[in-house]
Amino acid sequence: MELILKEFNLKLKHTFTISRESIDFQPSLIVELRNNGFSGFGEATSNPYYKTTVSVMIQDLEKIRNLIESVKNETPDSFYDKMYPHLKHDMFALCALDMAYNDLYARQKGKKLYDLWKYDIGKNPLTDYTIGIASIEKMVAKMQELPWPIYKIKLGTSEDIAIVTELRKHTNAIFRIDANCGWTVDETIKNAIELKKLGVEFLEQPLKADNWEEHKEVFKHSVLPIIADESCIIEEDVAKCTGHFHGINIKLVKCGGLTPARRMIIEAKQLGLKTMVGCMTESTVGISAIAQLLPQLDYVDMDGALLLAKDIATGVTIDFGKISYSDLDGTGVTLI
Known part of the structure; x- marks a missing residue:
């Protein structure tokens, strides 16, 4: 098996702002695994919040190149177990590698990955489309640029209720709110009351990740469901x-890829938790991997490639929230 690493700097259509940063370009690493005429692809993007860079991911993968390339006839679960001890300090690199191996394995079996897992794609959830923080006028313009059935709105400003109030005047779409750790307990509980009136479905990660007692307080008193993001990184x-x-x-890059994500979904369902998979600002490589999990999810946020000025791959396509799969096996990805 051959390991090929490719760096990209993905240009965004618009400056993308959340409560803690703004970006115009997104560095990304594509991992390709080749074997017997087949190729599998995986992706992980850099992320300053998690202190992850493309150069570090490349260094970590190069250190175990010989181990990776020596693998023969392993199942994805077995492959993950072999790689985890060497990459547990770099889950982003592990994700790209695991994603690529799952893709390669399914292609070699002549199956789409969701078929290999025996998932029924008949009732897949729609994906939302993200509106990053900007002036109210720009946020309205972004929404009008792409009419969509569900919008994920990034908040964490002094004008949060005013923003959603204005956006609501321009669409009947479902709203989801992501505060990216930008609120306090009192703000969350009070905002939830107003946001519920404005047609918001749920709130994502309103408080800082490690404020567990405060999370419990919000859980007890919020009139809207609360979804963990930064507080739920790995299986544990x-x-x-x-x-x-x-x-x-669940973010694939944070938990280490498709293999652990599937286990997290199973555990969450057993515990009575709603399941969602989200994306970073990724190309269609990463988005096509997320699409394989859709039958197991209540919600999905996989609009990353739609935010790009130019994509680097083909694979799944998205139209008004609905995901259509490629005709190719595996995750269906081809680099452009």
Whole structure:
């Protein structure tokens, strides 16, 4: 098996702002695994919040190149177990590698990945489309630029209720709110009351990640469901979220890829938590991997590639929230 690493700097259509940063470009690493004429693709993007860079991911993967390339006839679960001890300090690199191996494995079996897992795609959830923080006028303009059935609105400003009030005047779409750790307990409880009146479905990660007692307080008193993001990173975090959140948002890059994400989904369902998978600002490589999990999810946020000025791959396509799969096996990805 051959390991190929490719760096990209993904240009965004618009400056993307959340409560803690703004970006115009998103550095991304594409991992390609080749074997017997087949290729599998995976992706992980840099992220300053998690102190992850493309150069560090490349260094970590190069250190175990010989181990990766020596693998023969392993299942994705077995492959993940072999790689985890060497990459547990770099879950982003592990994600790209695991994603690529799952894709390669399914292609070699002549199956789409969701078919290999025996998932029924008949009732997939729609994806939301994200509106980053900007002036109210620009946020309205972004929404009008792409009419959509569900919008995820980034908040964490002094004008949060005013923003949603104005956006509501221009659409009947479902709203989801992501405060990216930008609120206090009192703000969350009070804002939830007003936001529910404005057609908001749930709140995502309103408080800082490690404020577990405060999360419990919000969980008890919020009139809207609360979904964990920064508080639910790896498999061990799922159980902690019970009694603190109503659901979890799994990010593949944070948890280490598709293999652990599937286990997290199973555990969350057993614990009565809603399941969601979210994206970073990724190309269609990462988005097509997320799409394989759709049948197991209550919600999904997989609009990353729609935010790009230019994509680097083909794979799944999205139209008014609905995901259509590629005709190709695996995750269906081809680099452009």
